[in-house]
Amino acid sequence: MSKRRINVGLIGFGMAGQVFHAPVITSVEGLKLHRVSARRQEQRDVLRSRYADVIAVDDVKAIVHAADIDLVVIATSNVAHYALTSEALLAGKHVVVEKPFTITAKEANELIALAEAQNCILTVHHNARWNSDYLTVKRIIDSGRLGRLVSFEARYDRFRNTLRENAWREADLPGSGILYDLGAHLIDQSIQLFGFPNAVNADLRMQRPGARAVDDFELILNYPQLKVSLKGAMLVKEPSPRYALYGLNGTFVKYGIDPQEAALKAGESPRENPDWGREPREIWGKLNVLLDGQDHIEHVESERGDYPAFYRNVYETICGRQSLAVKPEEARDVICVIESAQRSWDEKRTVALDLLACR
Numbered sequence: 092m093s094k095r096r097i098n099v100g101l102i103g104f105g106m107a108g109q110v111f112h113a114p115v116i117t118s119v120e121g122l123k124l125h126r127v128s129a130r131r132q133e134q135r136d137v138l139r140s141r142y143a144d145v146i147a148v149d150d151v152k153a154i155v156h157a158a159d160i161d162l163v164v165i166a167t168s169n170v171a172h173y174a175l176t177s178e179a180l181l182a183g184k185h186v187v188v189e190k191p192f193t194i195t196a197k198e199a200n201e202l203i204a205l206a207e208a209q210n211c212i213l214t215v216h217h218n219a220r221w222n223s224d225y226l227t228v229k230r231i232i233d234s235g236r237l238g239r240l241v242s243f244e245a246r247y248d249r250f251r252n253t254l255r256e257n258a259w260r261e262a263d264l265p266g267s268g269i270l271y272d273l274g275a276h277l278i279d280q281s282i283q284l285f286g287f288p289n290a291v292n293a294d295l296r297m298q299r300p301g302a303r304a305v306d307d308f309e310l311i312l313n314y315p316q317l318k319v320s321l322k323g324a325m326l327v328k329e330p331s332p333r334y335a336l337y338g339l340n341g342t343f344v345k346y347g348i349d350p351q352e353a354a355l356k357a358g359e360s361p362r363e364n365p366d367w368g369r370e371p372r373e374i375w376g377k378l379n380v381l382l383d384g385q386d387h388i389e390h391v392e393s394e395r396g397d398y399p400a401f402y403r404n405v406y407e408t409i410c411g412r413q414s415l416a417v418k419p420e421e422a423r424d425v426i427c428v429i430e431s432a433q434r435s436w437d438e439k440r441t442v443a444l445d446l447l448a449c450r
Contacts, residue, residue, distance in 0.1 A: 095410055098125040100154035100184075102175060103166035104134045107189050110355045111218065111398070112166050113142065118362035119402045121410075122162075126154045155179050162409065165189060166216075168259040169266030173198045176213070180205045185212040185409055191275040192422035194266040196430060196449050199423035206419065212408055214415050215422035218401050219276040220283065222349035223370045226394035228334050232284060236380055237338025244320045244335040245280065247273040248327035254301055261304050268305030269323050270295060270429055277321040278425045281312055285319065287424055288312035292441040293432035298326055310432050313441075340380045341387075347374025349396045361399045368396030424449055 099116055101108055104127050116124050126146045129135045135147050154160055155178050163179040164187045165172060173193050179186045180202065192215045193199045206213035219225060232240060249269075254261050260272060281288070296307040307326070312319040334345040351361075351368055361367045370393040379388045400416075407413035427449035435442040 094121040096123050097121055097161045097406060097409055098123050098159050099162045099164060100126040100128075100157060100160040101164045101166060102128045102151050102154055103189075104129040104138060105166070108164075108166040109134075109137060110352070111216070112164055112189075114355055114360055115218075115398050115402055116164070117142070118360055118399050119406055121406045122402060126157060126160060128154060151175065151178075155182050155184065161185060162187065162405070164216075168264075169194060169271060170259075170264055173202065176202050177205060180209050180211050180213065183209060183211065185405075187214055187216055187405060188422075189216045190279070190422065190425075191215075191266060191271045191429070192419065192426055194271075194426070196423055196427040199419065199426050200450060203419045203423065212405070212415065213419045214405060214408075214417045215419060216401065217276065217279045217417045217422060217425075218398050219280060219349075220417070221368075221397045221400045222351070223368055223393045223396035224333055224345055224347070224349050224376075225280050226396065227376060227391065228336065228343070228345065229284060230394060231336065231343050231376070231378065231391065236340065236378065237336055237343060238340030240317055240336060240338045242318045242320070242335075242337040243281070243284070244332070245277050245322070246327075246331055246333055247277055247323045248330060249273075249325050250328045251325050252299060254299060261302070261306075263303040267303075268295075269325060270305045270308045270432065273323040274308055274310070274321065274429065274432075275425050277323065278310070278312075278428050279421070281319050281321065282421065282424055282428075285312075285314050285317060287446045288314055288319065288428070288444055290441050290443045291428060291431050291435055293435040295433065295436040298324070308432075310428075312428075334376070341378065342380075343376055343378045343391070345374075345376035351396045351398050355398075368398070369393075370396075420450075 116122050128151050129138050129147045163184045165175045166189045290313040292311045294309040295305045298307045307324040310321040332344045336343040375390045378391050404416040431442045
């Protein structure tokens with residue numbers, strides 16, 4: 092029996108659209124990439140060369156209001172997320188929004204309420220939940236081998252010591268900077284692992300010459316008996332551990348990063364690569380624990396990354412066979428932490444967090 096076909100309209104064909112959405116959407120059976128907004132000629136050239144049967148449009152209304160589109164994917168600049176999502180939901184479309192969900196928790200709540208009123212599915216592309224390294228860390232924590240966890244550290248770094256011209260992520264705009272970009276992934280992962288934190292203390296910097304948006308952040312999230320430290324920077328040439336977990340019984344340290352982004356940027360397809368998401372042995376994490384009073388050290392094989400799992404879940408949810416893996420309320424909570432982190436830095440204090448206040 093053939094699967095139900097769901098036509099997808101992709102708004103935004105820059106880096107996010109070309110790398111993280113189009114090749115993954117086209118790898119999921121049942122999803123059909125049907126229309127793409129590609130305004131610049133170089134984007135249209137890429138679209139034509141990779142997806143010859145996809146319709147290129149200039150105006151996003153040709154996607155949002157198209158009768159043959161079931162699911163709208165929004166992969167634009169952050170400041171456009173709220174307006175485009177609102178328009179798509181009002182048009183009766185299911186919506187995937189690139190992370191971060193919105194600029195403010197207030198905007199997120201309005202979209203959540205609108206999706207419910209329209210009886211439409213709304214989710215946010217927190218694909219880092221399917222990173223090989225994160226899945227491995229989750230398995231280690233769930234195994235209990237570290238004993239009670241007392242400290243959790245995670246980093247998401249880049250090295251780029253110059254600013255990109257006309258890059259909205261580096262402009263002085265709401266929602267720009269790496270806290271909303273890379274930080275959103277780390278915050279989401281932390282909430283998935285440990286729940287909503289009690290408080291946040293933030294250090295936010297603009298370190299590169301001419302920087303106009305945050306390019307270095309450190310967040311301390313407070314949990315009962317647990318300290319969570321999240322860091323990201325644009326001037327890290329020699330990588331630190333990606334994850335470091337410290338428990339009463341020992342430590343787990345993980346270097347290296349999930350290989351899926353690099354594979355997508357190289358033009359590989361999840362559908363055509365039988366080893367998709369598999370990490371090389373040299374970046375497996377190291378576990379060092381006490382076992383029966385003796386030191387026990389081993390390299391732990393990484394879980395397999397699976398970005399297509401996000402879109403498979405979206406497809407199955409639209410078909411009524413699953414519930415959303417990434418609920419919009421969870422993405423809203425990430426924005427609440429980001430807003431509180433900014434307030435922490437502005438006021439130079441620890442800010443208490445209240446989940447009820449986010450709603």
